[in-house]
Amino acid sequence: MNIETIEKQLKVSGISELSALNARELKSEVIKKFDSGIVDIDFDASELSFIDSSGLGALISLQKATSMRNGLLRIIRPSEQTQQILELTRLHRVFEIVA
């Protein structure tokens, strides 16, 4: 998992699976670096091949953190499988998805 700070934005990448096994870890790692200057989070989903309901819960948690600072959580280049699950759970209407 890579977490990079670029100005007021956190860029999270390098995650191939987001499940109950690592959802808590993602949340705590991101929140640790979510200092006062950060507003938005870019979640790079290009390498994400599997996500389950716990993984979706972690993304919603991060999205709530950004919206409290009037920021955004963007999901970048999700795979077709990830896109299908977001649509199945209707969360594609909640996150900003960048193809």
Next chain:
Amino acid sequence: MIRTSTSQDSVGFQRLARSWYWEAEATLESAREASRGIRDFIADVGLPLDEQTAWELLVSEAANNCAVHGAVLGRACKLDLLVTVMPEKVMLRMGDTGPGFDWPDTTDLPDETSESGRGLYLIDTLTDARHYVRAKGRNVLEVERLFATPAVLEDQEETLRTMTEELSSCYESLSSIFHFISEARSADSLESFASRLLDHLTLCTSSDFGVLRVMRDGKLETCALSGVEDFSPLGIEEESARDFLDRWFTGMQHGFPHGPTLTGIVHPFHHHELELGSIMLGRYDESLPFNAVEENMIRTFAEFFTQHLLGLQHEQAAIEFRVAQREFELAAEIQRSLLPPEQEPERGVVATGNCESALSIGGDFYDLIPIAGKGYFFVLGDVMGKGVAASMMAAVTRSAVRSHAEVYCQPAELLRRVSEQLYEDLDRLEMFVTLVVGMVDQETGEIRVANAGHCPVLVTQGKATILLEPENPPVGIDPRPHYPELSVKIRESVKILAFSDGLVDPRNKRKSFQDEHELAAWWTEASGNAGHADELKKLLLNHLENDSKSALIADDQTFIIITCEPQPI
């Protein structure tokens, strides 16, 4: 632990479907291992990416749920999965030992801001059928997902082969059942039938061994064995028979005497809530678990055996009923044979009687004994209760009375002796007998009666009837009773009626007398109209509608009629 069964030939049977088995302690790590495992398995059998993704997510959601909520009081939850790929669908059976939960009627999506609550919705949405059984010690989730288009397992030829084999399996099960219907008729015992059926099932499913046990007095007892020596029931057999759920096992089983490793299934059979037994089949090669088609075959055979077992039980119950009925008939026959036959008058004393039991046997009895040169000694008794017990005590009382022939002419003394003789037995059995004994004695010109708690004896002379009432309790109440002797002089034509309380029982469905006074009034009038004992008997039976046997009487109906004319002393 993971096992994959693929299509391959084996002795006498071909595996018909692809199956994948996995079991472990439920943790988030093992749950992920299971979801990856099923994805790889689905890919291996040639199903498309959509199916792989769907099953990976399905298993992840279900297994995570067990990992998070399954542990109870620090005891880990065990999880096992059996996935079977059929030509038109994939089926998953997931068992866990956690506390389980109530599957909701609807699984709507939660609020968009909710961080949880999407797991069941995903399982629901991604499957076409779901069945969740929550039970003590084991919960089972069965789901299936139909293919959007006919599955291409590897190629069309493979699909056709699998379908043909499945049809063959159904045909084999069906022909086996027909065969065993015929076997069942000729089997000389349940054990021999069970043994043949189990051998056949073991062969059909390519099992190395089979054990069929039936429940007797709450314990599993071996009924048939195939390919294995007898051993005590395993824990999983007892659990399965108790909770009516299948059990799968792999690896060593505590108590199993053969083979270091094995795989198998225990299938219980029952009728409604009644535990009947179980069938266990196994293989010594743990890499060959039973697939869904084989399991179906085991269930079919088990159901057939259940029906056979129930049939035998019903047959046994019917035999026992017929034996009891025959014994009852014999007892009734014996009781009838103890009643006195119609006899000649003795010194002008004519005696007759009748006894009808509410059941085929009962506690009423009577006896008429001619005493040469004197007249008749009579007895009428009523043992409390009805049925076999009462009839046995009636026979005992009759014998006791007959054992005191030397005092037939002294009814009170006879009654005292009989009462003392029977007291101990009656007291122990908590029973009693009302008993009236009497002597119509032409030698002394009197009627002498002693009455132990029985209905009064009606003595009619002319238009007057007197009631010889009991003054002491029934036999069996007092260990040292004293019975007064009631005596009536024979002055003119006498008609005597002794009867049991069945004649005045208001519960009778037939016409009877409301009470003793109504009967006494009727008797007085009848005695004026009829002179002979047989005529009076006919009148009384007509009044009691004795010919309408279909109408029930509430209690035994017994009476004695004695007539005599005064004779010179």
